[in-house]
Amino acid sequence: MAGLSTSVGRPAAPPAIRNRHVAAAVVGNAVEFYDFSTYVYFATQIGHTFFPSKSAFASLMASLVVFGVGFVGRPIGAFVIGRYGDRAGRKPAMMLSFTLMGVALLGLVFTPSFRAIGIAAPILVLLLRLLQGFALGGDVGPTTAFLLEASPPAHRGFYASLQYASQGLSALLSGLAGFVLSRLLDAAQLESYGWRVALLLGAVILPIGLIIRSTLPETLHHADRGEVSPKLAAEWPRTAAMGFAMIASATVAYYTLSYLTTYASQTLHMRTDVSFAATIFFGLANLLFSPLGGFLSDRVGRRPVMVGSRVVFAAATVPAFMLLVHNRDTTTLLSVAFGLGALSQLASPQIASIAEALPKSMRSAGLSLIYALAIATFGGTTQPLVTWLLHATGNLLAPAYYLTVANIAGIVAMAAMRETAPVVIARGQSRT
Numbered sequence: 475m476a477g478l479s480t481s482v483g484r485p486a487a488p489p490a491i492r493n494r495h496v497a498a499a500v501v502g503n504a505v506e507f508y509d510f511s512t513y514v515y516f517a518t519q520i521g522h523t524f525f526p527s528k529s530a531f532a533s534l535m536a537s538l539v540v541f542g543v544g545f546v547g548r549p550i551g552a553f554v555i556g557r558y559g560d561r562a563g564r565k566p567a568m569m570l571s572f573t574l575m576g577v578a579l580l581g582l583v584f585t586p587s588f589r590a591i592g593i594a595a596p597i598l599v600l601l602l603r604l605l606q607g608f609a610l611g612g613d614v615g616p617t618t619a620f621l622l623e624a625s626p627p628a629h630r631g632f633y634a635s636l637q638y639a640s641q642g643l644s645a646l647l648s649g650l651a652g653f654v655l656s657r658l659l660d661a662a663q664l665e666s667y668g669w670r671v672a673l674l675l676g677a678v679i680l681p682i683g684l685i686i687r688s689t690l691p692e693t694l695h696h697a698d699r700g701e702v703s704p705k706l707a708a709e710w711p712r713t714a715a716m717g718f719a720m721i722a723s724a725t726v727a728y729y730t731l732s733y734l735t736t737y738a739s740q741t742l743h744m745r746t747d748v749s750f751a752a753t754i755f756f757g758l759a760n761l762l763f764s765p766l767g768g769f770l771s772d773r774v775g776r777r778p779v780m781v782g783s784r785v786v787f788a789a790a791t792v793p794a795f796m797l798l799v800h801n802r803d804t805t806t807l808l809s810v811a812f813g814l815g816a817l818s819q820l821a822s823p824q825i826a827s828i829a830e831a832l833p834k835s836m837r838s839a840g841l842s843l844i845y846a847l848a849i850a851t852f853g854g855t856t857q858p859l860v861t862w863l864l865h866a867t868g869n870l871l872a873p874a875y876y877l878t879v880a881n882i883a884g885i886v887a888m889a890a891m892r893e894t895a896p897v898v899i900a901r902g903q904s905r906t
Contacts, residue, residue: 495624496633498686499568499617500640505683507644508676509579509606513541516652516669517736523587523665524596531865534740538861540600542854547607548846555612556842559619560835565690567616567838572687574609576680578602583673615842622829622837623693627896628772634826635768638819642760645732649753651675652735656747709892710832714844716887717828721848723884727787727818729856730877731756734811737873741864748804752811759815764822771823775898780827780888783820788881790817795874821888830894
């Protein structure tokens with residue numbers, strides 16, 4: 475094939491990664507998480523629109539359960555689009571998933587309310603959430619594989635961590651949208667069309683993202699500078715098991731902390747605009763500390779950064795929630811959102827650690843499935859479960875206890891992972 479070799483039998487070097495390539499690779503993730511984040515932050519209003527009930531708890535739970543249903547489509551998308559990425563290439567898989575994301579996002583924005591079309595409204599929302607989950611499930615693997623394969627080996631942790639940074643950017647932007655809209659609109663307007671405006675803002679980037687992604691180079695057929703060692707490749711079942719536990723722990727952390735908006739307004743009865751401000755600070759922490767974690771892991775190793783940050787995170791969670799419950803003021807809420815968000819995202823090297831340990835021939839599908847199965851199991855259940863725990867026990871620290879247990883499971887898995895950072899492996903080889 476033309477363009478795949480520089481000479482007979484010699485594969486071409488991977489293309490140099492450019493800023494626009496990085497932007498194109500993570501933009502789909504950013505759009506998808508903007509939509510997911512916005513849905514959560516407006517869960518109350520969406521619940522009233524599509525799942526009206528005399529019970530505010532029942533309406534909110536119905537909204538969150540349908541939010542969780544979207545995660546069911548992720549493993550299917552991971553298998554279908556992930557395998558497509560290992561066969562046809564990273565670029566076509568990323569284009570397909572991004573297109574499907576756009577269809578689902580616009581569909582949700584323009585779905586009429588329950589009062590307008592009856593039971594058809596929640597059915598349409600359910601189907602669109604499934605399509606959205608299918609698309610995102612198939613996007614993470616090819617995107618991360620592309621970032622890993624196109625970046626210099628010494629900087630793979632940093633580039634792969636941009637997947638998590640894009641989630642932080644999404645949370646930040648959706649929080650800003652919610653904060654501004656909550657200041658401009660009253661409660662009735664937020665419920666009527668405010669949440670639709672917030673979602674529509676995320677759709678603005680869709681055509682731009684498609685154009686940028688269409689210019690991406692392909693990395694599947696290029697030589698991998700730092701291919702997985704035969705020993706690590708043979709241990710892929712172990713990698714999959716540990717990877718599942720790591721992503722599951724990170725998922726519980728992300729969705730518990732992103733629940734702070736609902737928790738602050740519905741449980742602690744704080745003002746709506748203040749609750750949205752917590753999302754802004756959580757998103758900012760994600761945006762800043764995810765790349766920092768990846769950067770540090772390229773220099774000292776993946777395991778020390780992951781394990782160290784998670785140990786501190788686990789120790790700080792319950793005291794932070796206790797402080798928030800007892801004070802219930804703006805400064806405390808924003809400090810907790812930023813501080814816990816920072817500690818959670820310092821463990822971002824986990825995505826590089828898993829991808830580096832998988833053979834290139836199964837990297838897209840393997841990473842997609844590990845990520846999607848963990849997300850489907852815990853992403854879709856975390857917020858409904860936290861809501862139920864708060865309702866059933868009346869204990870305001872229930873989210874903190876659940877988060878701490880998940881953190882401990884993640885620490886064990888991270889400690890059991892093999893070190894994959896090239897700088898650490900090179901040091902070990904030089905000593906021998």
